[in-house]
Amino acid sequence: MTDNFTETSHVFIDWFRACQPFLNPKIRLADFRHEGRGRGVVAVQDLHQDEELFSISRSRILNTETSSLAQDPRGQELITKLDDQWLSLIMVMIHEYLLGSESPWKAYFDVLPSTFDTLMFWTDNELAELQASSVKDKIGKTSANDLFNTTLFPVIRSAPDLFPNISSLTDSDLLALAHRMGSIIMAYAFDLEKDPSALPQDEDGYISDEEGDSLPKGMVPMADMLNADAILNNACLYYETDTVSMRTLGPVKAGEELYNDYGNLPRADLLRRYGYLTDNYSLYDVVEIPTDLIVHVVKSLKANDDAARVTEKYLAELAAALDERGFYEDSYDISLHSHAPVNDDDEAQEDNPLFPAGLQMLFYRLLVDNNNTITPPKKYAKKPSALSPAEQSSIRQAYAAVLRARQGQYSTTIEQDRRTLLELGAQISSRRGMAVQVRLGEKLLLQRALEAALATEHAVANANSDADGEERSHKRRR
Numbered sequence: 001m002t003d004n005f006t007e008t009s010h011v012f013i014d015w016f017r018a019c020q021p022f023l024n025p026k027i028r029l030a031d032f033r034h035e036g037r038g039r040g041v042v043a044v045q046d047l048h049q050d051e052e053l054f055s056i057s058r059s060r061i062l063n064t065e066t067s068s069l070a071q072d073p074r075g076q077e078l079i080t081k082l083d084d085q086w087l088s089l090i091m092v093m094i095h096e097y098l099l100g101s102e103s104p105w106k107a108y109f110d111v112l113p114s115t116f117d118t119l120m121f122w123t124d125n126e127l128a129e130l131q132a133s134s135v136k137d138k139i140g141k142t143s144a145n146d147l148f149n150t151t152l153f154p155v156i157r158s159a160p161d162l163f164p165n166i167s168s169l170t171d172s173d174l175l176a177l178a179h180r181m182g183s184i185i186m187a188y189a190f191d192l193e194k195d196p197s198a199l200p201q202d203e204d205g206y207i208s209d210e211e212g213d214s215l216p217k218g219m220v221p222m223a224d225m226l227n228a229d230a231i232l233n234n235a236c237l238y239y240e241t242d243t244v245s246m247r248t249l250g251p252v253k254a255g256e257e258l259y260n261d262y263g264n265l266p267r268a269d270l271l272r273r274y275g276y277l278t279d280n281y282s283l284y285d286v287v288e289i290p291t292d293l294i295v296h297v298v299k300s301l302k303a304n305d306d307a308a309r310v311t312e313k314y315l316a317e318l319a320a321a322l323d324e325r326g327f328y329e330d331s332y333d334i335s336l337h338s339h340a341p342v343n344d345d346d347e348a349q350e351d352n353p354l355f356p357a358g359l360q361m362l363f364y365r366l367l368v369d370n371n372n373t374i375t376p377p378k379k380y381a382k383k384p385s386a387l388s389p390a391e392q393s394s395i396r397q398a399y400a401a402v403l404r405a406r407q408g409q410y411s412t413t414i415e416q417d418r419r420t421l422l423e424l425g426a427q428i429s430s431r432r433g434m435a436v437q438v439r440l441g442e443k444l445l446l447q448r449a450l451e452a453a454l455a456t457e458h459a460v461a462n463a464n465s466d467a468d469g470e471e472r473s474h475k476r477r478r
């Protein structure tokens with residue numbers, strides 16, 4: 001017996017074959033619900049490197065240009081009025097969804113999800129399991145709701161004839177629909193690169209990258225049926241003139257799953273945007289250290305007179321001075337790579353830095369540069385090798401104090417989290433299990449950073465005491 005899941009998959013495949021240029025017969029849509037991955041795409045025969053898996057006409061990508069709403073001058077007016085690509089895409093998706101079987105994308109909508117594990121849908125208790133992870137501040141549900149209520153819904157409701165049955169939807173129905181479409185866009189939409197042949201070229205024939213231009217988003221049927229993995233990634237979407245084409249990155253054996261990649265996302269962001277995580281993304285984990293916390297801890301380490309000099313005015317000037325060099329952040333990321341030089345040319349990373357460049361600048365200005373002056377000088381902070389041993393040590397100790405303070409914001413220890421994960425067993429991919437993995441990953445980064453700072457501090461202290469001992473015995477010998 002086929003359930004609705006299998007049936008909608010079949011209808012979707014038939015629809016895709018009928019309206020898209022190419023679907024490789026060596027692949028199929030598979031049911032990975034038993035492994036918590038919904039639908040996915042697998043090879044049924046061996047595939048060679050750079051083999052085309054399927055292609056999609058640009059005109060059949062669902063976006064604000066292809067939707068039937070954009071073909072109606074009044075619909076186009078609504079899109080222009082919104083003047084926001086995310087809200088406009090939500091609006092055209094609501095339009096297509098409400099068209100039901102009248103929409104050319106009906107079979108596609110039927111394989112898109114209606115429930116999500118993204119953070120937007122977690123309860124307060126579930127979110128509390130993330131403890132002090134900064135990802136909780138990035139969910140943006142309240143601001144999205146405000147935007148929907150004040151901007152999107154009035155525009156949609158102003159043209160009821162373009163949105164079938166809209167008048168029967170209450171505001172909360174419409175809000176649920178907007179959340180659903182917004183969440184689908186977040187987890188399924190692609191940034192649509194332009195036709196490479198239409199991009200402007202410089203005099204040497206190189207394509208100029210339009211830096212700063214954010215790419216329009218679009219829903220690319222079938223391309224979004226691939227699951228993703230940072231390490232198992234074996235397929236990639238290529239943008240061509242009239243089509244976009246999914247191709248293998250290397251040979252793929254029959255029976256293997258085809259994986260896209262979502263980029264260098266920390267697991268916290270994977271959870272926020274896609275509602276899942278795997279260990280393979282842990283190499284991109286970060287823990288954020290808020291600048292406010294750094295200032296608070298550094299002030300608490302200073303003598304009263306010195307602390308009093310760190311005024312709001314001083315901090316505003318310091319922020320502006322650091323910002324001028326691109327070193328100011330509201331919070332600084334610590335990652336697995338934070339303690340290695342980023343690249344050899346990076347001035348601030350020279351000399352095996354104490355820790356990431358921006359952070360180093362901030363500590364330097366707060367601790368060392370601030371001793372005799374109210375206004376921070378607009379000069380570049382010294383390189384680590386140019387700081388005196390005492391200055392280096394005071395920066396390291398303050399950094400360690402900040403890391404400990406950040407650790408203290410999490411209510412359980414690394415050992416407790418490890419035990420919880422063991423106890424969860426097969427439930428490790430539940431919302432609670434995913435939250436524990438995120439917070440544990442962040443704690444491990446803090447621990448690692450603290451160990452690195454303390455190890456340097458001890459090594460320097462030992463080297464100094466060896467040198468003192470040498471000096472004393474030298475004196476005795478004399």
Ligand SMILES: C[S@@+](CC[C@H](N)C(=O)[O-])C[C@H]1O[C@@H](n2cnc3c(N)ncnc32)[C@H](O)[C@@H]1O
Nearest residue numbers: 036037038039187188224225226227228274276
């Ligand atoms: C672009 S869709 C991929 C197709 C999706 N599995 C489906 O059934 O519609 C992205 C969603 O698939 C799921 N997903 C993708 N990669 C995954 C993976 N490696 N493990 C578990 N779930 C994954 C997540 O729910 C994510 O939000």
